[in-house]
Every structure is written in C-alpha cells, then in structure tokens.
Amino acid sequence: MGEPFAIVGDMPPGIIRFRLEERGYTYADVERHYNLPANTASKAAVIPYVQGENAIAAVLGLQPHEIWPSRFDAKTGMRHKPQPAENYKPLPRLRHCLKGEAA
Numbered sequence: 001m002g003e004p005f006a007i008v009g010d011m012p013p014g015i016i017r018f019r020l021e022e023r024g025y026t027y028a029d030v031e032r033h034y035n036l037p038a039n040t041a042s043k044a045a046v047i048p049y050v051q052g053e054n055a056i057a058a059v060l061g062l063q064p065h066e067i068w069p070s071r072f073d074a075k076t077g078m079r080h081k082p083q084p085a086e087n088y089k090p091l092p093r094l095r096h097c098l099k100g101e102a103a
Helices: 013-022 027-033 040-044 050-060
Strands: none
Touching: 013 027, 013 050, 027 040, 027 050, 040 050
16 A cells, blocks of 8 residues: 555655665755755655755755656646645644544
8 A cells, every 4th residue: 555645656755765764864864964944855755845855856866757746747847837736635634633623
C-alpha cells in the first residue's frame, strides 16, 4: 500500500526522506544548508513549495519534475501556475489529534 500523503506518480515523502538519509541529510539539514525557513523541506515533500523542492532535488541530484511530476506540465516541463487544487489536499488528521471532537 502506498504512502498516505503521496500523489500518484510523485515520489512518496518516505522515499524522499530515505534517499536524503542515504546521502547523510535530514530535512532540517537541507533547510540549514540552503538557508530555508524551518519546515520548508518537509512541507515541500508533501505540498508544492518551490524553494524546498529545488533544495531537495539538488541534494538528491535530480530535477524537481523527476520527483514531483504532478507539479509540472508533462508537455512543456514548466511548473503549473497555479498548482492544481489536488496538490493541496488537506493532510489526514491522526486519531490522537481528534480527541475531544464529537464522533
């Protein structure tokens, strides 16, 4: 079964993290190395965020469109502007976060 946050065709966030760790990086290391705000790289693995995508791709030695094809036009290779709404799906809420809410 696939990762819950992955869009079909895109590299799942867990695989991105694994490949970063193979190269000795964490998301926080990527952010520090590229002077990005906190959580930029980890957010970019899940939702469109240009600076984070570029930093992750550089560390992995890939182009952003190879990691996240859903964020780019297949014919031109240009980034979608604006991004399709499905690229911003809300993340599923974990059960422990729902405490106190009515069933």
